[in-house]
Amino acid sequence: MASNLQSTVRDLQRRKARGRRGLALMEGVRLVEDALAAGLRFRGAVVAPDLERTARGTALVAELGRHAVPVEQATARVFASLADTETPQGIIAVVEPRAWTLADIAWSGGGGGGAGAALVIDAVQDPGNVGTLIRTAHALGAAGTIALRGTADPLSPKALRAAMGATFRHPVVPLDDPRFIAWTRQHGVTLWAAAADGIPLHRALPLAGAGKGEAGRADEGPIAVIVGNEGAGIRPQLNAVAAKRVAIPLAHGAESLNVAVAAGILLYEVLRGR
Numbered sequence: 001m002a003s004n005l006q007s008t009v010r011d012l013q014r015r016k017a018r019g020r021r022g023l024a025l026m027e028g029v030r031l032v033e034d035a036l037a038a039g040l041r042f043r044g045a046v047v048a049p050d051l052e053r054t055a056r057g058t059a060l061v062a063e064l065g066r067h068a069v070p071v072e073q074a075t076a077r078v079f080a081s082l083a084d085t086e087t088p089q090g091i092i093a094v095v096e097p098r099a100w101t102l103a104d105i106a107w108s109g110g111g112g113g114g115a116g117a118a119l120v121i122d123a124v125q126d127p128g129n130v131g132t133l134i135r136t137a138h139a140l141g142a143a144g145t146i147a148l149r150g151t152a153d154p155l156s157p158k159a160l161r162a163a164m165g166a167t168f169r170h171p172v173v174p175l176d177d178p179r180f181i182a183w184t185r186q187h188g189v190t191l192w193a194a195a196a197d198g199i200p201l202h203r204a205l206p207l208a209g210a211g212k213g214e215a216g217r218a219d220e221g222p223i224a225v226i227v228g229n230e231g232a233g234i235r236p237q238l239n240a241v242a243a244k245r246v247a248i249p250l251a252h253g254a255e256s257l258n259v260a261v262a263a264g265i266l267l268y269e270v271l272r273g274r
Contacts, residue, residue: 003072005043005044005046005070005072005094006046006072006074006078006082008023008043008044008094009025009046009082009092009094010082012024012025012094013025013084013157015153015156018153018155018156022096022097022099023043023094023095023096023097024094024095024096024097024155024157024160025084025092025093025094025095025157025160026092026093026095026157026160026161027083027084027085027088027089027091027092027093027157027161028085028088028089028091028161029051029056029057029060029089029090029091030164030165031160031161031164031165032045032060032064032091032093033060033063034164034165034168035093035095035165035168036063036064036067038165038168038169040095040096040097040098040168041095041096042064042067042069042093042094042095042096043069043070043094043095043096044069044070044071044072044093044094045064045069045070045071045072045091045092045093045094046071046072046073046074046079046082046091046092046093047061047071047072047073047074047079047090047091047092048074048076048079048088048090048091049073049075049076049090050076050090051089051090051091057090057091060091069093079092084157084158085161097155097167097168098168100144100171100172100173101171101173102173102175102183104144104171104173105118105143105144105146105171105173106143107143107187107222116142116143116222116223116271117142117143117222117223117224117225117267117270117271118137118142118143118144118145118146118189118222118223118224118225119133119134119136119137119142119144119145119146119224119225119227119263119267120145120146120148120180120191120224120225120226120227121133121145121146121147121148121151121227122148122150122151122226122227122228122229122234122235122238123148123149123150123151123228123229123232123235124151124152124227124228124229124230124259125150125151125152125229125230126152126230127152127153127156127158127159127162128158128159128162129152129162129230129258129259129260130147130151130152130153130154130159130162131154131158131159131160131161131162131163131164131167132162132163132260133145133227133259133260133263134154134159134162134163134166134167134170134172135162135163135164135166136260136263136264136267137166137170137263137267138163138166138169138170139166140264140267140268140271141271142170142267142271143171143222144170144171144172144173145170145171145172145173146172146173146174146175146180146224147172147173147174147175148174148175148176148177148180148238149176149177150229151174154167154172154174155167177237177238181241184224184241187221187222188221188222189221189222189223189224190221190222190223190224190243190244191223191224191226191238191241191242191243191244192204192223192224192225192226192242192243192244192245192246192266192270193226193228193234193238193239193242193244193245193246194225194226194227194228194234194245194246194247194248194262194263194266195233195234195239195245195246195247196233196247196256197245197247198244198245198246198247199244199245199246199247200246200247200248200249201246201247201248201249201265201266201269202249204244204246205269205270223270225263225266225267225270226238226242227259227262227263227266228259230259246266248262248265248266
């Protein structure tokens with residue numbers, strides 16, 4: 001018979017349950033270590049027999065004990081049925097993820113007038129891509145990430161693994177379209193939409209020292225870089241409110257870039273002179 005903790009793990013494999021309960025699952029030694037270091041609150045952990053056969057696994061179980069986290073041993077067969085990965089590392093934890101809000105997105109320079117950039121994810125459906133996007137935004141110093149409707153759950157086990165701990169430290173805020181558009185207007189955010197038919201990136205970027213011309217003034221404030229669905233791209237209503245539609249020039253014969261790679265290039269270029 002399954003324990004309460006094991007039943008919770010099974011329940012949290014569903015997005016609706018994660019949203020209703022305000023909990024998330026994380027799997028793997030590195031991710032659990034990062035969550036402990038980030039100060040997340042743990043509800044419990046299920047471990048497989050193999051975990052404590054390594055020094056790192058033994059140390060992790062001891063660290064969970066020091067934080068008074070309930071640790072439950074499971075048979076290899078039961079653990080495999082709970083795991084989301086094909087080659088599990090022997091630990092699944094139930095945690096309370098941080099509930100980020102728009103107030104956590106702090107532009108460099110302070111307030112809405114500071115220079116900085118945020119990432120906006122519009123209906124990206126692959127959780128691995130969503131996690132990699134969050135990891136990329138965090139690594140490049142973006143102020144935060146906004147997940148619009150239709151986007152895969154940033155707190156799904158696969159997205160958390162792909163983010164490599166960035167979700168614990170980088171603000172990720174789910175928003176609907178009206179709240180997102182109102183937020184951009186309130187903070188004077190310029191929207192840049194990634195689009196294959198947009199203007200080339202090198203032409204969209206302001207020249208060094210710009211600021212006297214119209215383009216310079218528009219880009220002095222914060223910028224939100226929007227990337228869209230892997231197949232359909234950004235929704236028309238968001239393209240309509242974007243100040244710029246920007247394309248990354250590709251070599252002849254190359255059809256497209258992975259959405260996270262494209263976001264990384266755009267964010268790097270936008271943030272480089274901020």
